[in-house]
Amino acid sequence: MRVHFIAIGGSAMHNLAIALHLKNYTVTGSDDEIFDPSRSRLEKHKLLPEKWGWFPEKINESIDAVILGMHARIDNPELLRAQELGLKIYSYPEYIYEQTKDKTRIVIGGSHGKTTTTSMVMHVLKENNIDFDYMVGAQIEGFDTMVKLTQEANIAIFEGDEYLSSPIDRRPKFHLYHPHIALLTGIAWDHINVFPTFENYVEQFKIFTDLIQEKGSLIYFEEDEHIQKIIANKRGDISYLPYNTHPFQLVNNQSILQTNLGDFPLEIFGEHNLQNLMGAYYICKSIGLKDLDFYQSIQSFSGAARRLQKLAENDNCCVFQDFAHSPSKLKATTLAVKKQYPQRKLIAIMELHTFSSLKKEFLPQYKNTMKTADRAFVYFDPHTIAHKKLELISSEQVAEAFGGDNLSVYTNSKKLISDLLSMNFMNTTVLLMSSGNFTGTNLASLAEKIIVSAK
Structure with a gap:
């Protein structure tokens, strides 16, 4: 070929x-x-x-x-x-389907958590020597590439992105995979440039569930009201399996899974991650993995790149990086870190970088999303707005949209970093959130500087 x-x-x-x-x-x-x-x-x-x-x-x-x-x-x-x-011209999701149409396809969709959930499943299956093809949207520890396609594997696991497939194929990517086992993590408006109304956005997830193969299954987060509306009229030819947050307790800043097989300490934390974990558990269970094998394997899962990734730490301070950019993910990630380190001050820094986040009409969606931080910083680059050909927004508009008296807005990344490094980081957790890099900032190097100043 x-x-x-x-x-x-x-x-x-x-x-x-x-x-x-x-x-x-x-x-x-x-x-x-x-x-x-x-x-x-x-x-x-x-x-x-x-x-x-x-x-x-x-x-x-x-x-x-x-x-x-x-x-x-x-x-x-x-x-x-x-x-x-x-x-023959294909989009990449269309071609991935062509490569896996004779396999059992597992597709994880949702506005947030799909990369992490997909990564969890991949990690557990690899730990248990189960062969599979995959496509995931981030680099995963232990995997050389983000795509694997073979002749031998009988299972294919895909992260189901709802963004468009190609310039000539305007279907969302996850409409092309036709899953046997599908999972929905939750729905919160994103990609306003493609889906101008929330109703139009939600409809894409409804179509996704309609494309599940006969005798297939839908695993879904039970507490999401929008998913509940989608499944109100259930199909008779597929099964439905709801999940919630996995039972856990927090001991010395570590999350411990509570199961009927005993307690299992984790490297990851946060209720959002414990929801993702529960979804991953049901996927693994649906393809025949035993509970004990899942729990023993998930203990060593440290997360996907840029998904609550720990960049540096010492006894006084810890610095995390996260891909969070949508309002729902921003709120969940900030809250998760605050709950994990309740005795520490939380400094949260977020970059408005995506098309949706920089659109004036979308900004009100961010109301109170960083209120759990002790200090919150929001940065955006006017050059990025110009590059995306969007209407210019002001610092005042951003501040009003986010709300709260803990917030500072910056449009100069050097000034932001300078002011940040002048702060006292003793007994502090720092959270850096962006789908970009704060206009060329080396975040690993920044994290080290923060840690050094906290000694």
Whole structure:
């Protein structure tokens, strides 16, 4: 098989390219720019394009499939050439389905927690030597790539993202996987640029449940009111399995699972994570894993990259990084850290970086999401707003939207970091939240500076 990637440098795209290369496919690709870690990974496998740009002359009838990334535009020269030749053009989720349509597909969807839940399932299955294919939206410890596709595995596990599939395929990605086992973690409005109303956004999850295969199952977080509305009219040909927060107790800043098989200490914490864990438990149980095997394996799960990831700590201070950017995740993550370290001061720093978060109409969704922090900082870069071609927002608008007397708003990252490092971090937890990097800030280095100043 010969496969060509248009916009090979994307996070999911380059991982799929590597997965197919490891499957002995002939893989080529193009992009107008590629940054690390994609660049280094592609270079390692000799898949990095020799030149940046688009080269329609690369596209010919010997190509079996063209995979189109979201970064490409609908007038991309290589895409136009592929359409002219009548080649098969896929989005990456569409092609992943093609690669796994004869396997048992497990898809984890939801506005938040899907990466962590998917990672938990992957970790447990690997610990128990169960072979599986997968696609996940973050780098997971113990896994070389974010995509794996084989001939041998009978199970495929996907993180089900609701964002669009490609520039010419406007369906949400998770509509293309057709799961046998589906999980929904919860629903909270996101991607306002694609789903302009909350009702339209929720409808995508309803469609997702409609696409579960006959005799399949839906595992869902029972306390989410929007999921409850979706399942009000249950299908007769699938089973429904609700879950809640796994029973636990907090001992010396460590979460301990309470089960009928005994207590199991965890490396992760927070009620949100304990809900994700319960969902992962039911997925593993549904494919035949024994309870004891699950609980023993989940103890060593330390989390996905940038999902409440511990960057540095000493006896006086701890610094976490989290991907939180949506209002619901921001609120849940801030609360989880405060509950985990109740005797410590919590300093929470959040960057408005996504399209939705920077949109004036969406800002009111953030009301009181950081109120559990002792000090809260919100940062946004006006250049990012201009790049996304959005209406400019002001610091005053952001402050009013978030509310609370614990909040400071910054538009200069150097000033934010300078003021942050001037603070006293004794007996403090610091939480850095963004889907970006605070305009080029090395967060690992920042965390070390915070820890050093807390000694």
